Every structure is written in structure tokens, then in C-alpha cells.
Amino acid sequence: MALEMRSVCEKCSANLHNKSDAYICTYECTFCHTCTEEMEFVCPNCGGELVKRPRSGKAVLAE
Numbered sequence: 001m002a003l004e005m006r007s008v009c010e011k012c013s014a015n016l017h018n019k020s021d022a023y024i025c026t027y028e029c030t031f032c033h034t035c036t037e038e039m040e041f042v043c044p045n046c047g048g049e050l051v052k053r054p055r056s057g058k059a060v061l062a063e
Helices: 033-038
Strands: 022-024 030-032
Touching: 022 033, 030 033
Parallel strands: none
Antiparallel strands: 022 030
């Protein structure tokens, strides 16, 4: 099952692109980095932990 990669922060409506730092909970609520810090990494909808969402596209490994 794939994550729904939402393109807007649910709190401030900031645009979130594929490469943006964004945070999600287990229900895929999505927030920008600034709002996530203000909420202390807790989802206001479910009370769950907000974690950094994976970026889409090809990963680049450090050498």
C-alpha cells in the first residue's frame, strides 16, 4: 500500500512538493516542517507521532 503524498500542509496550507520536508502520522495527515515543530511532532487530529515523510524520486546514496 502506497502513502498518499499530499501537496498541502493541513495547518497553514503551504505547498509541499515532492522534495519538500513534510511530516505525516499513521493516518497520512500531512504538515510542513514549521507547523510540525510548533505542534511538537504530535498530530492534532489523532494524537499520533508525526514523522518525516519519505521523499519521492530516486534516492542518492552518499559515498
